[in-house]
Amino acid sequence: MLIAVIDGQGGGIGKSLVELLKESLGDKHTIIALGTNPLATSLMLKAGADMGASGENAIVVNAPKADIIVGSIGIIAADAMLGEVTPAMARAVAASSAEKVLIPINRCGITVAGVVDEPLPYYINNAVETIKRIVEQDGL
Template identity: 35%
Template sequence: MKVAVIDAQGAGLGQAIIKKIRKEIAHNVYIIALGTNTFATSNMVRSGANVGISGERSICSFCKTNKIDSIIGPIGIICSSDINGEITPLISKSIFNMDCTKYIFPLQKHGIYIPGTRNLQIKDIIEEIVLDIKNNSI
């Protein structure tokens, strides 16, 4: 199973996701870290991703030419010019157009509020995503 994790800035969320996948699923999944910058990418690779890809051009190329089972990231990844401008319109369009399951963290940031998500804890969201990936990889 191939899973991409995309994050920006320091990739704190991406690191937490990758560590949990490695702990729960171990080596049954190939993880691609998609970082909007080299700092985010290297942090995710250090957390256990198999490979890292950095920058707009490389991320868009990856999204257009690779088949993956799922992609995981904060809600800002599908919002053009979000995450302090690190998610460009090309990145968000490339992600949105991928033919895979998209696990989106409903963080109450970026001016977006999804009703029913107010009391969700990040650790619980990560747990649910990893459980779903685990169930689909069997």
């Protein structure tokens, strides 16, 4: 199973996701770090991602190949992350047939009604648990 972790800006969320996914899933699945910038990609690779690439084309090319895509909710919104998410990136992620596990961070100008305000580590852990359930349901 190919799990794409998408992050931008400083890459901290992606780094945490990669670390926890590797810890939870081991090496049975491939984790690809897709950064909107090289810094984010580099941090995710240092955290243990199996491979990585940066920029618009990397996300546009790899989003359709992924089985699961995980990142902040901004990865489906054009111009999110202070403009790092281009319309082509957001379109590629949204159009991908991959299961999308999105972390509800309202710094992207998106507020999800009904989501309780929790600290970021809570949402990151919840995302990893959700991915574990998806993997287990697929018997992988």
